[in-house]
Amino acid sequence: MTIIKLSYLIVVTMIIKGKAHKFGDDVNTDVIYPGKYTYMQLEPKEMAIHAMEDICAEFYKNVSMDDIIVAGKNFGCGSSREQAAACLKYAGISAIIAHSFSRLFFRNAINFGLLAITHPKASDFIQQGNTLEIDYKSGIIRTKGSEFSFSPYPELVQGILEAGGLIPYLKDKLTK
Amino acid sequence: MGSTIAQKILASHSGREKVDVGNIVTVKPDYVLSHDNSAAIIKKYEKLPVDKIFDPLMPVIVLDHTVPASTSQYANNHKSIREFVKYQGIPNFYDMGEGICHQVLSEKGFAFPGSLILGADSHTTTYGAFGAASAGIGRSEVAAIWATGKMWLKVPETIKINIEGQFLKYITSKDLILKIIGDLGADGALYKSVEFTGDTIKEMSIDSRMVLSNMAVEMGAKFGIIYPDEIVDKYLENKAKKHYKWVLPDSDAVYLKELSYNVKDLEPYIAKPHTVDNVSPVVETTGQKIDQVFFGSCTNGRLEDFHAAAELLKGKKIAKNVRMLAFPASRAILQQIILDGTAQILLDADVILMNTGCGPCLGAHEGVLADLEVCISTANRNFKGRLGNPNSLIYLASPYTAVASAITGVITDPREMLS
Known part of the structure; x- marks a missing residue:
């Protein structure tokens, strides 16, 4: 086990291992987490049920804990809603590899302790259902005997990820 | 090598003389916006070991998204926000009926040339119409700013779009921005600051300018800044919340790319x-x-x-x-x-x-x-x-x-x- 679950706070350790779920370009926040739920303060379990609802009904049923989304360009475009990152994490997604991310989704993912890795080559190579291994500290994605390297996150971002998100990170910092 | 508007505003708000593209800077925004999502932000804030917010003058809260409340849950959200506002002594609170947050902040003079506004709403880019650098952030980030007064941002590259010509009858800035987004794509300005300038812009009303800045985010932009001028000064007369100066790019500022449009060539777009x-x-x-x-x-x-x-x-x-x-x-x-x-x-x-x-x-x-x-x-x-x-x-x-x-x-x- 490489990820320790603490009441929906996923603390990322060295290596993530999961199955790939492939998506295309411009997957927007409205299909990831529809606006009609955005101002309801739903519990994590309910949020997970709505993940990807408008493009992939019952997505959560096909996700095993630690699975990985692999997508095209501009993943998470649209709204600033943080629940787009949160619902995926609650559904069991541990990381997203994409050609590119919308800047808001990227920030929200990190701030929610969800790995977001920009890697067009890996994204093209990986197929639906492939098993992946991400060593995020060394910056390596392994799948089917191939390796793809990426620049590890800067120290600040690693700190936020390791704490499980911005709020726990800041809580720790302000307490010290 | 000169600076773009984004570089200058991020420098002035991070206490630096000059910043370079790619720098990560810690900024102190002039204002941080939130709306009905403040209810969820309050819950995040309350997880932090902080009682009173860093600067009660920094948040601007407008209730606009689920108004009037159509469910008891929305009503409870609004109620919790009002209670928080009262407890924290936040003066810049606008209850339902005042308007949509981006319109209210504009009308009340919170957005002005050179200002930096961050908000838990993707269309926070709207304030670029006043020569401000403004961008959406997440809910956790707003809670963090309430607690600490600061946030990190990366200094973006800039795309400059020059707009010339006169609009034909029934063609508007909405047609122009749809045309630009169609040309560049939904990620055509991803992570970038966009500067809009040109003769057409100089004659454009504030209402029309806000359309361009508002929709800049639909091509992925971080900021959508229009060069401030006398029209902005006139709009802000007696209402700008702070003293300001125009922030314009240096003549030798470096751009990722420069594009030109002549609006006389436009037709209605959809x-x-x-x-x-x-x-x-x-x-x-x-x-x-x-x-x-x-x-x-x-x-x-x-x-x-x-x-x-x-x-x-x-x-x-x-x-x-x-x-x-x-x-x-x-x-x-x-x-x-x-x-x-x-x-x-x-x-x-x-x-x-x-x-x-x-x-x-x-x-x-x-x-x-x-x-x-x-x-x-x-x-x-x-x-x-x-x-x-x-x-x-x-x-x-x-x-x-x-x-x-x-x-x-x-x-x-x-x-x-x-x-």
Whole structure:
């Protein structure tokens, strides 16, 4: 086990291992987490049920804990809603590899302790259902005997990820 | 090597002389915006070991998204926000009825040249119309700013777009921005600051400028900044919240790329379902039957837009079997359209005049769509399910195109109204 679950706070350790779920370009926040739920303060379990609802009904049923989304360009475009990152994490997604991310989704993912890795080559190579291994500290994605390297996150971002998100990170910092 | 507007504003707000593209800087924003999502932000804030917020003058909170409350949960959200505002002594709080956050902050003078505004709303880019650097952030980040007064940002590269020429009749800044987004794509300005300049911009009203900055985020932009000028000064006279100076780029500023548009070449454009960059000339979609017109939003619910609607609707009725919902973007706009007779023209035409606020734009209330229905909207997003139903279709267009379509009952090129 490489990820320790603490009441929906996923603390990322060295290596993530999961199955790939492939998506295309411009997957927007409205299909990831529809606006009609955005101002309801739903519990994590309910949020997970709505993940990807408008493009992939019952997505959560096909996700095993630690699975990985692999997508095209501009993943998470649209709204600033943080629940787009949160619902995926609650559904069991541990990381997203994409050609590119919308800047808001990227920030929200990190701030929610969800790995977001920009890697067009890996994204093209990986197929639906492939098993992946991400060593995020060394910056390596392994799948089917191939390796793809990426620049590890800067120290600040690693700190936020390791704490499980911005709020726990800041809580720790302000307490010290 | 000179600096762009984004570099200068990020330097001034991070206490540095100069910043370079790619630098990560810790900034102190002038204001941090949140709306109905403040209820969720408060819950995050309360997890932090901090009682009073860092600077009560920094948050600006506007209730606009789910107003008036259609569920007890929304009502409870609003109540918790009011209680927090009172406890924290936050003076800049605007309860429901004042308007859409981006319109309210503009009208009250929170956005001014050189200012930095961060907000838990993607259309926070709107304040670029006043020469501000403004960008959306997440809810956790707003909670963090409430607690610490600061946030990190990366200094973006800049794309400069030069706009020349005169608009033809019934062609607006909405057609221009749809054309640009269609050309560049939904990620065409990803992570970038966009600077809009040129002779056309110099003569453009604030209402029209806000459309460009507002929708810059639909091509992925971090900022959508328009060069400040006398028109901005006039708008902000006696209302700017702080003393300001224009921030303009250096003549030797470095741009990622520079683009040019001449608006005399434009025709009415429309974004077809289900993406904002799926843009074509309106003429390619004319005849498509519509069920609803959503007129309003932080993109096109302003006075100028209501005047455009009245111009086409005067003495006419909207088509049978079409419902047109019109949401003034602020109380000030609602008062003005009542005073100047615009509201009467709309009512005579059978338009449903709604309350100020975001309306159905978030898909939660006030005009969601039925299965297989088609809506033409003056707002900024046509994503699947955006108006509350994934089995409906949304087209985005200018106020002129939307209203011409309301009159005929099918998507219509507004230039047909000239005859």
